[in-house]
Amino acid sequence: MLDEASFTYDPFAREVMNNPLPFYKELRAHHRAYFIPKYDLWAFSRFDDVVELLGMGDNALVGTDTSLPPPEALLRHNNGVIAPVAMDPLPTSNLLGAPDYEILRQAHLKPFKPRAVAALKGQIEALANTLLDDLLPRGRFDLTLDYGGIVSAAMVCHLLDLPLGLAREVLTTVNAGTITDPETGGLDTATSIAGCLDIIRPAVARRRAAGADGSVPAIDGLINLDHYGRPLTDDEVTMQLVCVFIGGTETAPKVAAHGLMELANHPDQLAEVRKDLDANVDIAIEEILRFCAPAQWFARTAQRDVVIGGQKIAKGQRVIALMGSAARDEAEFDQPDEFIWNRPVPRVLSFGHGQRYCIGVHLARLELRIMVREFLKRVPSYRFDMDRAIRRPSSFQWGWNSLPVIID
Ligand code: HEM
Numbered sequence: 001m002l003d004e005a006s007f008t009y010d011p012f013a014r015e016v017m018n019n020p021l022p023f024y025k026e027l028r029a030h031h032r033a034y035f036i037p038k039y040d041l042w043a044f045s046r047f048d049d050v051v052e053l054l055g056m057g058d059n060a061l062v063g064t065d066t067s068l069p070p071p072e073a074l075l076r077h078n079n080g081v082i083a084p085v086a087m088d089p090l091p092t093s094n095l096l097g098a099p100d101y102e103i104l105r106q107a108h109l110k111p112f113k114p115r116a117v118a119a120l121k122g123q124i125e126a127l128a129n130t131l132l133d134d135l136l137p138r139g140r141f142d143l144t145l146d147y148g149g150i151v152s153a154a155m156v157c158h159l160l161d162l163p164l165g166l167a168r169e170v171l172t173t174v175n176a177g178t179i180t181d182p183e184t185g186g187l188d189t190a191t192s193i194a195g196c197l198d199i200i201r202p203a204v205a206r207r208r209a210a211g212a213d214g215s216v217p218a219i220d221g222l223i224n225l226d227h228y229g230r231p232l233t234d235d236e237v238t239m240q241l242v243c244v245f246i247g248g249t250e251t252a253p254k255v256a257a258h259g260l261m262e263l264a265n266h267p268d269q270l271a272e273v274r275k276d277l278d279a280n281v282d283i284a285i286e287e288i289l290r291f292c293a294p295a296q297w298f299a300r301t302a303q304r305d306v307v308i309g310g311q312k313i314a315k316g317q318r319v320i321a322l323m324g325s326a327a328r329d330e331a332e333f334d335q336p337d338e339f340i341w342n343r344p345v346p347r348v349l350s351f352g353h354g355q356r357y358c359i360g361v362h363l364a365r366l367e368l369r370i371m372v373r374e375f376l377k378r379v380p381s382y383r384f385d386m387d388r389a390i391r392r393p394s395s396f397q398w399g400w401n402s403l404p405v406i407i408d
Contacts, residue, residue, distance in 0.1 A: 269339070290333070301316065
């Protein structure tokens, strides 16, 4: 229990990064809109307010300070003035509002549409089982890094026409950027993004040299984009793909591993799920997404005066949508701190909401279902070596970075 009288919340405070959940409870109960003066930032923790914030259209809120600003960026206040985002070279779309955001998103959306994703089912199942063929005889392995991480990173390789053998390097490069600096709470995104760009850029150059005929739609769609009066350069195309590269690699493995841990911690629930894996895993994944999604918040900057959750936000101020808190909102879910595999989850914010709703939502759900189902099909009994499990303190990606599983 936190002391109500002396309560403060800072997403980058060490105590918050260790475990934000008690802070969220207090925020939801007593601080509907919580202002952090040093960052000129408002935090919204209730489910309905997060929906309102993320759903606000008309470019009222745009990620012009990036959607994951580090503390040093937040310490610089806008003071009501928003500098225009430079468009040459074209920046990553998450700094941009409509219509540029939609134009760039649309240009690489094709492989993420439901039918395109459904066609990947056999490939992902084969991948998961090839990995399990190798991992299960070892008796113990890392569920996040050796199983789910490789499945997700390999699918990113597939989307970007990179050799699947690069999956481990993709995973390591992306993960390097989600390690929080214990002093500042910031992420070493600069180093990680540079590493990501170095892997993506040659794939873009290869596609352009090959004619970008649409057979690798995530890249070819951006190469062929005809909107800015000139083609995007290789660097600009590469920049647009960083989000897919990182988002597609880092999140699903943590969710799958944590979900399998929750099931192991609730043997009665696991037994229920096992009664019909084909039907029940799909149901359990919705609760796993609610309970285990690691992204804690995303930021936006008010482009004009707005009102969220009854609170006036001045132009230039930053707002953060605490999705990690919304997932535990007692006004939305009964017993929100309990894992209940088949609870109704009519609304979920784990993939965000509104304009920037996760582009990879269908792929993520398919990967999660396959990772969990194939594991449970082949493993009758398993447990975790929690002394060696790692959940790093993090302001943003608070999830099981490493989860050693023991196969009984
Ligand atoms: C369980 C897995 C996943 C979860 C929980 C997740 C969650 C999210 C969330 C919450 C956002 C919203 C960001 C915002 O509002 O600023 C987002 C955006 C995004 N996600 Fe995912 N994601 C997952 C998997 C994936 C996959 C598999 C891909 C692609 C292969 C992907 C690509 C993206 C991209 C590109 C965006 C950025 C949208 C934008 O701002 O332009 N994600 N994701």
